[in-house]
Amino acid sequence: MKLYLVRHADAMARGTWSGEDSLRPLSPRGERQARGLVRMFSAVPLARIYSASSLRCRETVEGLAATRGLAVGTDPVFDRSGAAEEILDLIGADTRGPVLFCAERSLIEDLLVMLGVGEQDPAPPRCRKASVWRVERRRGRVVRADYLPPPREQTPTGGPSSRWAVLDLGSTSFSLVVVDMDAREGWRRVLRERVMLGLGAHVSSGRRIPVEDLERAGLAARRLRAEADSVGCRNLLPVGTAIFRDAENGSELIARVEEALGQPLRLLSGSEEAELAYSAIRSRLEIGKERLFALDLGGGSLEFAIGAGSGAERTVSLPLGVTRLHAEFVSGDRLSEDEEQAIRLRVREVVADCLESFGGPHQGHHLAGAGGTLRSLARLMSGRGKASSHLGLDRSILARNELEGIVDRMRSGASWVGPGIPRRRVALLPVGAIVLSTLLSTLEREALTVCDWGLREGVLLEALSRKGGAGT
Incomplete structure (x- = not known):
């Protein structure tokens, strides 16, 4: 038989x-x-x-x-x-x-x-x-x-459609998104995978990535490349972010990842990260000619970009990523009050210096942000029945008082795991809430919009424009 x-x-x-x-x-x-x-x-x-x-x-x-x-x-x-x-x-x-x-x-x-x-x-x-x-x-x-092996997923044929993937090699995780992309119709997501690595923790503690974590990064890149291949994707766009720029042995990390992928990666500058996130947020929110203050909170860095058109007028990248700050300031499983205040002081100092040269005032700008930590915080609040937090599939609102509440509850030992939140990201959420609430206080704002598009979608929009269209 x-x-x-x-x-x-x-x-x-x-x-x-x-x-x-x-x-x-x-x-x-x-x-x-x-x-x-x-x-x-x-x-x-x-x-x-x-x-x-x-x-x-x-x-x-x-x-x-x-x-x-x-x-x-x-x-x-x-x-x-x-x-x-x-x-x-x-x-x-x-x-x-x-x-x-x-x-x-x-x-x-x-x-x-x-x-x-x-x-x-x-x-x-x-x-x-x-x-x-x-x-x-x-x-x-x-x-x-x-x-x-698993059945091969069918790739659309004919016409201008093609299958593309962005591999976001970040300080907290390596994330893959595969889409069917069309210069006229935009794109449809086929696959999304993530491997949590936490490499950004090493940037603050000695600045070298240990050999075992270099090996983990290579294996993760190889696995995600195989996932893209398994759904018939041959157009892979790998982009490296803060951890590749800031680690003392970043060149070793690049070599490991490129060997695993079988192709070069694109090492983004902080300014490029900010511009790509700005482009994605502006396209997704459809805010017309309204001025936009966009921020992208990652594991290794925090980017700002402002502008009124499709391109950012000013950008800046700050060493305020949640994985970096968690490694530098948080010593145990539970955030202490002293650790919270130390993080707030660092954020205030760095942001104040930045805003002095970044121009202002920014009260007339639409304030919106992207990144895994922001999306997780928004999911957490919407999962807790905060009606003011949820506006739809593409955006949510995070209020300063809600962020302060998250910090207080987590510092007291409460464990919040909401729908759609990776468990390994939960430890970073109070740090993210501190960064954002301190930023809102510095900017004299009560809330910001959380957008579900960010760096990866910015890379896709850039690739789509090169294919001859301006779809979203």
Whole structure:
């Protein structure tokens, strides 16, 4: 008989799901992978389809089952730890034709070992989400075992559309976004992946990135490049930010990442970071001719840009990134009052010196910001029922008093994990709230707009304009 062992497709991240883990559904990417499995098995005459009971496993194969007029079979044993032999007896009892079974990675690995193909190590990338092991048995013995990678996501063909990716190599994380881009229609997001690294912590503590973290960065870049390749993307735009500029051994980091990617990266200056973020924020908010004061708060730096048109008139980059400040000032798991005041003093001093030469006053400017920390703070507040914080999918409002409240609660030991907030970013949120509330106080503002577009979208807009259009 032929047995197909399928690891479930990509699901919503645990950090973004507040319900029971067994009810965590597929992500948009997982839904595409599930549709890809329908194509992959189009010529396979499946007799039965089985699945573990978790929603992500069932959703992976329900579409495939529907095209065959089959019910998805479940059994309590499919969720029992250490039951690989019993499961094989159950799903292998059907001799009418090929059988498919979908489950978590750990169970797929146990079944492979039980079948005697454990020497074909299914560790990543040999057991990726939505991947398949095809096992053929005769008289109880395995005669063939093949690994089938996840179904390739279809890339649009024809016309001016093409698939592009931006790899934002930041001080807190390496982030990938893949889009289908059209010079007339703009873009549609295909994939988003992130690896939290926290490299910016080393800029303040000795200024050298340790060898083990250089290796982690190279592995992360290689993994994200593979993710882009897996969805048919060949146009990769990697950009390096503050950590590459400021680390004493930044050239070593560049070499590691470029080797992993197989191509050069574009090292952005602080001014370029500010200009790209300004372009994205202005395009997204559609504020007409209103003057804009844009800020981009990252892990290693804080950028300002002001202007009234499509291009920024003035830009500046400041060493006030949240990962950098956290490493320099926060010594334990809980932020102390002395540490808070030290961060506020640093921000006031640096920002005051900057604004003196940056021009002003800025009260007439629309104040808006971008960056992962700002978006996480906005999600946190909207998840807490703060109606004033949420304006829609593309923007939110963060008020100074809300930011102060976040600092007070987190300093007291409260743990806030909101929907869509990576758990490893949570420790940085009070530092981000301190930076922003101090900045608002210095600018004599009560709130700022948080935009969901930032540096990555600025890079895409730049690439799109070079393709001959001005779409958004």
